[in-house]
Amino acid sequence: MASMAIRMRDKFNKYWGNIDNMNWFLFVAILLDPRYKLKYVSFGLATIYESDPSFVKRMTEKIEDMLHLLYKQYAHSSLEHTSKDKDSIQDYILMQLGGEDDPNVLLESEFAKYLEEEQCAESKSKVTRYLLDGCEKSSKDFDVLKWWKSSSSKYPILSKIAKDVLAIPVSTIASESAFSTSGRVIDAFRSSLSPKMVEALIYTQDWLRATPWIELCAIMEDIKKFEEFEQELEGSNSCSTSNGIYD
Secondary structure (H helix, E strand, C coil): CHHHHHHHHHHHHHHHHCHHHCCCHHHHHHHCCCCCHHHHHHHHHHHHCCCCHHHHHHHHHHHHHHHHHHHHHHHHHHHHHHHHHHHHHHHHHHHHHCCCCCHHHHHHHHHHHHHHHHHHHHHHHHHHHHHHCCCCCCCCCCCHHHHHHHCCCCCHHHHHHHHHHCCCCCCCCCHHHHCCCCCCCCCCCCCCCCHHHHHHHHHHHHHHHHCCCCCHHHHHHHHHHHHHHHHHHHHHHHHHHHHHHHC
16 A cells, blocks of 8 residues: 555656646646636645745746737737738739739738738737636536637637637546556546545555465466366277277
8 A cells, every 4th residue: 555655646746746847738728717717826826835925926927928828829820821811812802903003902901911910919918808807607517618619709819729728638547557567558548536436446456466366377287287188088089989980
């Protein structure tokens, strides 16, 4: 039991012992949950690191910056796609109106660039606006993905991020892998275990280890001898039958 507990503690510290080694998408997922957002992250860090408020502030800002960076990447990708569509439309307009020298075409092109710049400035403030909005009330029937689907018109880029990030399964160590002495014996899928199930598995594994090992070699030798004896018996019966026929 002690050795198993030590291995479990080492495994826990590997993923959760150092905040810098944690998967930062876990924090982003909390930010994208409208019931918690940045307020819950700040509250959780302040609870754990109450003796170091400067660290809490620094980590909170770092997590928020990560969401801003992720938003920027998604917005840039969306703008590239939109720009390609606009370029094709502008090319078509140029062909219809007769060239780039037409004043109407130049005005249309300048207005399109102006709209793109306005969209970039607006998208930067949408993350801040979302984080500053009040948190949704938590309930058992609350569906995060459904909330983002209904809010996609208000937060189009953030809804895309939420759809990708919240679809990532939060993996936990499978019981077969955590308590097996022969290594991983199942595929990469994980299952979440309740505390009662973990306790039952620990005691079961402890009992199994205390069970005397079956002497497999001796059993295999007995089986081999039995097979040889069976073959000899069949051979003698065959000879007896043959002799009876010829007699």
